[in-house]
Amino acid sequence: EDQHQVTLTNDFFVSTTEITQGMWNQLMGYQAYDGESTSTSFGSYGVGDDYPAYYVSWNMAAAYSNALTQQHNSVNGTSLQECYSCSGSGTSVTCSTAVTPIYDCTGYRLLTEAEWEYAARAGTTTAFWTSNGGGNLPNGYNASTYTLTDGFDLRTYGWYYPTYNSPYGSKEVATLISNDNGLYDMSGNLWEWTHDTYTGSLGTGATTDPVREIDSYRVIRGGLWNDSPSNLRSARRDPSTPSDRSSIGIRTGRSKP
DSSP: OOOOOEEOOSOEEEOSSOOBHHHHHHHHSSOTTTTSOSEETTEEOOOSTTSBOOSOOHHHHHHHHHHHHHHHHHHHTOOOOOOEEEESOGGGOEEEEOSSSGGGOOSEEEOOHHHHHHHHHTTOOSSBOOTTSOBOOTTTTOSSOOBOTTSOBGGGTOBOGGGTOSSSSOOOTTOSOOOTTSOOOSSBSSEEEEEEEOOSOOOSSOEESOOOOSSSOEEEESOOTTSOGGGGSTTOEEEEOTTOOSSEEOOEEEEOO
């Protein structure tokens, strides 16, 4: 997790919240959690139009991005590109990248890792964005704290288990404060898919418009409502298979013309 210099040559749009169940159902005609249990022994995962869509595979997230592009074109009379090539439908869809580099695609897509981290950090270089200018976890990976080194209360920004998350599960989007980019739930609530495939190290050298497409695992970011604070850090990154349907959601983006 060594920080390094990244230059992004394209401005980009990003959804202010995770895509909600209401948004998903309206566009796709089914719920992302179809075929999966919405409850655990601890309680409900959270069901309702303003709750984030979960049990979203990377493939489903790519298909949603294409559907959003189609809707945009239909409403606005535009001809944005579909960024993914998909076959199948519903929860069984499979997708791959249709436009490379992905930054050149004009339609809706998943954020690259670099875009996601830039959006999450909102100008900070610390473990977390805070309204004080950024804070770190005391004692490194303390799993039970909510007070960061700058005095910021992490419970006001991210849903995670030491908040005594009751009722247990995801929460309605935009119920905590946003970061300085106006984005909600960048830490906690649900993991979020990014476009990139996973590598164990992003390196330390300066790079421009980074994106990775050569492996099978895709990168998830942001942490989960059942995670410790260490998993909610801006730099935290994990791999997951494109077909994985678990506590992962989606935040869409688009390169700015």
